Amino acid sequence: MGLSNNDQNPNNTNLFRKHTWHPETNDLKKERRASGLPGDFNGTASELDQSDSFRKRNFSAGDYVISPGSNGAGGSTLTHSWTFQPGRHNQGLYSNNFREAQRQWKRLQEWGEVKETKKIKKRFDRFSGRKFINDYEILSEVGRGMHGKVKLGREMNTKELLAIKIIPKTERRPKLGRANSGSQKEKVRREIAILKKCIHPNVVRLREVIDDPNSTKVYLVLECMNGGEIQWSENQSPLLSVEQARQYFRDVVCGLEYLHYQGIIHRDIKPANLLLSSSGCVKISDFGVSYIARSGLNEENDVELVKTVGTPAFFAPELCWTDLDRPRPKISEAIDVWALGVTLFCLLFGRCPFQASMEYELFDKIVNEPLRIPDAPDIGDDGRDLLNRLLNKDPNTRITLAEVKRHPWTIRDMPDFEDWFKGTNPEASGRVEVSNDEVASAISLVGRLRRKLGKLFRFRRPKTQEQESQEQESSTSPSDSSLRRETGTSNSSIALSPSQLSDSFNHMSVDKQENNAGESEENARDAGAGGGGQHLEKPKIDFNWDRSPMSEISNPVEEVDTKPDEDDYDEDDSSDDRSPDSLSMHPGGAGYDVYCQAYTDSHNNRMEYSQQADHDLKKDQVPMVAWRDYEHLNRSRPGEDPNYNSISGFLSANGLPMSQAPSTSPYIFEHPMTSSH
Numbered sequence: 295m296g297l298s299n300n301d302q303n304p305n306n307t308n309l310f311r312k313h314t315w316h317p318e319t320n321d322l323k324k325e326r327r328a329s330g331l332p333g334d335f336n337g338t339a340s341e342l343d344q345s346d347s348f349r350k351r352n353f354s355a356g357d358y359v360i361s362p363g364s365n366g367a368g369g370s371t372l373t374h375s376w377t378f379q380p381g382r383h384n385q386g387l388y389s390n391n392f393r394e395a396q397r398q399w400k401r402l403q404e405w406g407e408v409k410e411t412k413k414i415k416k417r418f419d420r421f422s423g424r425k426f427i428n429d430y431e432i433l434s435e436v437g438r439g440m441h442g443k444v445k446l447g448r449e450m451n452t453k454e455l456l457a458i459k460i461i462p463k464t465e466r467r468p469k470l471g472r473a474n475s476g477s478q479k480e481k482v483r484r485e486i487a488i489l490k491k492c493i494h495p496n497v498v499r500l501r502e503v504i505d506d507p508n509s510t511k512v513y514l515v516l517e518c519m520n521g522g523e524i525q526w527s528e529n530q531s532p533l534l535s536v537e538q539a540r541q542y543f544r545d546v547v548c549g550l551e552y553l554h555y556q557g558i559i560h561r562d563i564k565p566a567n568l569l570l571s572s573s574g575c576v577k578i579s580d581f582g583v584s585y586i587a588r589s590g591l592n593e594e595n596d597v598e599l600v601k602t603v604g605t606p607a608f609f610a611p612e613l614c615w616t617d618l619d620r621p622r623p624k625i626s627e628a629i630d631v632w633a634l635g636v637t638l639f640c641l642l643f644g645r646c647p648f649q650a651s652m653e654y655e656l657f658d659k660i661v662n663e664p665l666r667i668p669d670a671p672d673i674g675d676d677g678r679d680l681l682n683r684l685l686n687k688d689p690n691t692r693i694t695l696a697e698v699k700r701h702p703w704t705i706r707d708m709p710d711f712e713d714w715f716k717g718t719n720p721e722a723s724g725r726v727e728v729s730n731d732e733v734a735s736a737i738s739l740v741g742r743l744r745r746k747l748g749k750l751f752r753f754r755r756p757k758t759q760e761q762e763s764q765e766q767e768s769s770t771s772p773s774d775s776s777l778r779r780e781t782g783t784s785n786s787s788i789a790l791s792p793s794q795l796s797d798s799f800n801h802m803s804v805d806k807q808e809n810n811a812g813e814s815e816e817n818a819r820d821a822g823a824g825g826g827g828q829h830l831e832k833p834k835i836d837f838n839w840d841r842s843p844m845s846e847i848s849n850p851v852e853e854v855d856t857k858p859d860e861d862d863y864d865e866d867d868s869s870d871d872r873s874p875d876s877l878s879m880h881p882g883g884a885g886y887d888v889y890c891q892a893y894t895d896s897h898n899n900r901m902e903y904s905q906q907a908d909h910d911l912k913k914d915q916v917p918m919v920a921w922r923d924y925e926h927l928n929r930s931r932p933g934e935d936p937n938y939n940s941i942s943g944f945l946s947a948n949g950l951p952m953s954q955a956p957s958t959s960p961y962i963f964e965h966p967m968t969s970s971h
């Protein structure tokens with residue numbers, strides 16, 4: 295099997311990675327892709343054929359012409375469609391795949407509108423070991439990206455194979471030294487909003503979004519691209535013939551032209567985001583960093599576009615601009631055209647046109663180094679011309695996609711290219727709008743996080759004066775409006791002020807306003823259960839992060855929809871989403887640890903907090919809320935409990951995680967609830 299593009303650069307693989315790349319995930323991604331290919335499930339013969347195609351990954355390209363279908367009027371609805379029309383060119387060579395491509399496209403069109411499901415049900419059959427998510431049986435894992443993983447699923451009624459992309463709604467671990475920015479939410483929203491709208495034979499099709507408000511993950515059911523990523527290089531040598539590269543290129547050009555017409559700049563065009571169907575048709579995928587123009591391309595010069603997202607080796611010169619003396623050219627859809635040029639170069643020659651070991655060096659080469667086109671394989675003068683025009687450093691004179699389609703190299707050996715132009719004209723599809731509202735509402739709030747926060751900080755509605763005075767009468771303990779202790783439950787808790795609470799929400803990247811509404815009711819109930827305002831000896835903050843044990847889903851075909859996120863039926867998840875009771879995080883290379891261990895006794899009381907790293911914690915090493923509460927408690931109850939004389943004792947007594955990095959300086963604190971500022 296060929297290597298992915300991340301293996302191409304002998305010097306620095308980071309330059310082939312998307313910005314904000316996660317090194318661990320990338321390694322996993324490669325391994326998974328190699329090992330996770332389906333093949334051992336009991337399916338029908340045709341399914342086995344399809345699963346087998348995962349292993350082979352050696353399809354030749356389908357060849358077709360698309361033309362607007364009868365619903366082509368488009369507008370803002372999803373009714374526009376394309377119909378494959380047999381192209382006369384290359385039919386002898388690709389006729390079988392062409393028919394398959396036609397069949398597949400017909401089926402995709404029958405899907406109609408994207409289904410939106412708000413409820414997830416997971417089931418596990420302990421006898422057969424089969425796993426189900428709603429109507430889909432989960433067969434295996436087919437890939438991993440930076441944020442999500444992709445499983446192979448089979449629709450239970452139709453037996454159709456589909457790809458189920460599972461994406462956390464928020465980043466699992468806030469980035470070091472900053473609160474969770476919410477960028478993951480934005481990424482997911484964007485991807486869903488775009489996929490919902492885009493219906494084109496060269497864009498991966500979305501079938502269903504399963505977005506349970508109680509789930510921290512969103513599930514995208516996508517058409518299954520059995521061929522996986524285009525395999526294009528091995529040891530810096532090409533794996534594709536020039537003809538095959540041209541076929542793939544044409545597909546990408548059509549898909550990209552459609553996206554641009556819809557006002558979408560993909561911003562991460564590269565071979566790894568080009569997936570092959572079993573018929574050899576190439577489709578563009580992964581819209582996580584795409585840009586959606588609200589009023590059509592060319593009319594905006596959004597600052598958003600200047601952000602360098604995507605993969606450095608595929609960055610256009612205008613994105614690598616460092617020259618302070620000259621104005622940076624406008625960033626436009628031409629950045630995708632450049633990336634398309636780099637991609638074509640990769641497909642033809644098995645390596646990137648500009649390579650360097652350091653990012654700044656790479657950027658310098660992209661901006662200043664002339665393009666050198668290898669002699670072999672021979673792509674002809676027209677091929678060289680096309681590459682030179684795609685990789686024109688000046689975006690203002692760079693070739694456009696309309697010109698690319700008419701370029702002699704692109705249409706070489708295509709006798710009926712006029713039909714092809716007509717059939718692939720994106721204008722025939724009608725323009726679809728992706729509004730701000732649609733992006734914003736693409737995923738629901740993470741209700742489960744809300745509930746966790748509610749349990750963590752059990753707070754009450756502000757009391758009326760009458761209630762306050764009643765309580766004062768019935769209580770002999772000192773009253774403190776920001777410290778409330780409850781009895782009658784094992785989970786006694788500290789009440790936080792609204793500002794403390796909103797801090798916590800911000801750190802969790804959960805929308806404050808939406809939370810407030812949802813929380814108040816729940817917390818009012820919690821407060822009611824607490825009753826009486828009596829005091830416990832040891833106020834505790836209950837993190838309540840225990841994961842439900844696997845036994846919960848061990849009954850035959852038992853539904854576990856009450857805890858939809860506990861398991862993706864993926865063993866690795868246990869390491870991704872650990873409770874603080876066994877937490878030990880070692881984010882790549884950051885040089886810090888977070889330790890925390892505790893156990894509960896037979897009465898479910900947290901008994902001991904054993905610290906692997908401890909003592910003399912500084913303010914910036916502990917959760918902000920915990921520190922505030924510690925100070926508060928020490929002021930109000932000095933010396934009452936020896937445990938409270940040290941911050942570590944306080945954290946220990948309250949089952950709170952703590953962190954320190956004894957061997958590194960400066961100390962860095964990262965905590966899932968309250969990251970440092």
Ligand SMILES: Nc1ncnc2c1ncn2[C@@H]1O[C@H](COP(=O)(O)OP(=O)(O)OP(=O)(O)O)[C@@H](O)[C@H]1O
Nearest residue numbers: 437438439440441442444457516517518519523580
């Ligand atoms: N529709 C699909 N059919 C088959 N395989 C797929 C499909 N979508 C994605 N994959 C596989 O899963 C892998 C990860 O998917 P994808 O790249 O979309 O995830 P991601 O988290 O958005 O990735 P990243 O952000 O790192 O680019 C891909 O490399 C591909 O091999």
